[in-house]
Amino acid sequence: MAMSHAEIGLIGLGTMGAALALNIAEKGFPIAVWNRTTSVTDSFFDAAGALAPKIIPTRSLTEFVSALKSPRAIILMVPAGQAVDDQIAALQPLLNSDDLIIDAGNANFHDTNRRSSAALGLRFLGMGVSGGEEGARHGPSIMGGGARADWDRISHILTAIAAKADDGMPCATWMGEAGAGHFVKAVHNGIEYADMQMIAEVYGVMRDGLGMDAPAVATTFATWNAGPLKSYLIEISAGVAAAIDPITGAAMLDVILDAAGQKGTGRWTAIEAQHLAAPVPVIEAAVMARNVSARLGERAKGEDRFGPAPMRLSGEITVDDLEQAMIAGKILCYAQGFAMISAASEAFKWALPLPEIAKVWRAGCIIRSSMLDAMARALGEDAGRNLILAPEFSDRLEETLPALRRVVAAGALNGLACPALGAGLSWFDLMRTRRGTANMIQGQRDFFGAHGFDRLDGADHHHGPWGSHA
Ligand code: NDP
Secondary structure: OOOOOEOEEEEOOOHHHHHHHHHHHHOOOOEEEEOOOHHHHHHHHHOOHHHHHHEEEOOOHHHHHHOEOOOOEEEEOOOOOHHHHHHHHHHHHHOOOOOEEEEOOOOOHHHHHHHHHOOOOOEEEEEEEEOHHHHHHHOOEEEEEEOHHHHHHHHHHHHHHOOEOOOOOEOEEEEEOOOHHHHHHHHHHHHHHHHHHHHHHHHHHHHHHOOOOHHHHHHHHHHHOOOOOOEHHHHHHHHHHHOEOOOOOOEHHHHOOOOOOOOOHHHHHHHHHHHHOOOOHHHHHHHHHHHHHOOHHHHHHHHHHHOOOOOOOEOOEOHHHHHHHHHHHHHHHHHHHHHHHHHHHHHOOOOOOHHHHHHHOOOOOOOOEOHHHHHHHHHHHOOOOOHHHOHHHHHHHHHHHHHHHHHHHHHHHHOOOOHHHHHHHHHHHHHOOOOOOHHHHHHHHHHHHOOOOOOOOOOOOOOOOOHHHO
């Protein structure tokens, strides 16, 4: 029988849970673990090596709960959705009102809101964890939500296991009440989709437009990773492009099927952005592109019918243009993401700390990049201002937008799809235009539906002279 001395417990020893448990044990916190399939617990414990003395493997939920110091703190690392509800229900009869469950999976923040306000008879935190298996093992980025007092109870463990930014700050932050942490994690994942899509687009231009082979793409990304685009995703893209398929000896990239998978967190962000009326077109384009990528058969029929696009961009744009276009696209994408967070903060009365969010993403997580330092600075100066208007980013946009225009235009003329880069550019052009075209929309709406409109001169005349045409 396990002794009740574990500081914290963890349920779900899958990819993320096992890595997180080892990380917690390594930082010196005794941890009790339980997994639905006991053989998984056994093999996890057998492989724990030097960390085993800090780990208490348990074979039943009762044994697990009694291995924990009271008041208890239990991390759930199981698939989002029903499994979380089931696991909470199984724990409820065994726990007291001051025991704390922390859902560390990729929950939809609406579910976290629901669980936070439900009469669970215990304390509940929703915690977004990013960084994949490697991050969970050696330092993830952690975005917490729920009652501040509950976060404070376990924050010493979370800051100990979290990634540390270059300035030493742990990437573990309380974002606000209820689903705030899972919301910020969802936007992180949406931005992750967008960053990945923009990289895939410039890769496409290099491959199909400029005729570059995978090693040349790898070298280019590796070079970019020493400049303003320095980031985990650019770094691993260089690695992906450089890899050789052990079976055929060809470039790995050239044998990977071009149909992207997804678990849906990017889609949640796009859907939520629509609800909030907070446009994130780069993320939406990234979700769209993944969905289109999966329609292999239809795409093949499209090419059969319309023929391959010309895709010859040599002489029209350069690799340097692509780097500049990526910089502009990234700024536009993050400006949209932070604006969405700001809108959610207001809509859900969360007071989400924008500069802290930029900081918590600087290390450990998938979208970590050197640019986030400057973003944290800019948001720290004025969190209410759109990032494109922060002087440092306005200047960078002025420098890089001409290249973004060249890339998007050349892609459009040559049938090379750049949906995320293009969506960023269109959003920017809307955002920098004082007199837009929605006057036509308002006229149409009034014409067919008598919805009325405001006038430029402010005069009190809110319907058009449509007469019998209406
Ligand atoms: P895995 O599939 O590797 O592991 C799932 C774990 O949950 C297993 O331990 C499994 O137990 C357990 N489990 C599954 N269903 C139930 C259930 N109904 N009741 C109790 N336990 C159950 O998943 P991951 O570790 O990849 O993901 C876990 C969570 O972390 C998910 O929410 C995921 O979205 C999130 N996440 C994942 C990341 C990643 O890179 N993989 C990154 C960030 C977050 P058993 O051994 O019995 O099957």
